[in-house]
Amino acid sequence: MAQQLRARLAARALQDPFMIGIQTGGVWVAQQLYRELQLPAQLGTLNINFYRDDFTRIGVHPMVTPTQLQERVNDRDIILVDDVLYTGRTVRAALNEIFDYGRPASVTLAVLVDRGCRELPIQADVVGVSVALAAGEQIKLNGPQPLTLEITKT
Secondary structure, X not given: OHHHHHXXXXXXXXXXXXXXXXXXXXXXXXXXXXXXXXXXXXXXXXXXXXXXXXXXXXXOOOXXXXXXXXXXXXXXXXXXXXXXXXXXXXHHHHHHHHHHHOOOOEEEEEXXXXXXXXXXXXXXXXXXXXXXXXXXXXXXXXXXXXXXXXXXXX
16 A cells, blocks of 8 residues: 555655554554655544534444644645545545645545445546455454454454
């Protein structure tokens, strides 16, 4: 993923991108990418709980930490990082929150796992691995150290 991101940043001549991880697994992945890419801007984190469209059904996860965006968003090139891309709803919520902070110049989406089955027209620019799961299976990132992927039956 780091090589893909490095190539994408070079091809688009993006000098000072702001990397933001989506809580919780996206932050773990973003921390590793951030270290490998040695980006100058601080790493940001998003808590999208209040931006979810299923908030009334699932409630707020009590262990998620608050959003921390120490860098400006307006006119910045953003690298948004998540662990698993599935329906696209988490990314939609993250984009809504980012736009509440300002209007970025661009957003590059990087995900560790793309498991398909979108409900919204959202596609990752950088993907670690694509996985096809059977009905009733889900994939979860465990971490932060070590990071492991686990496929379970629901």
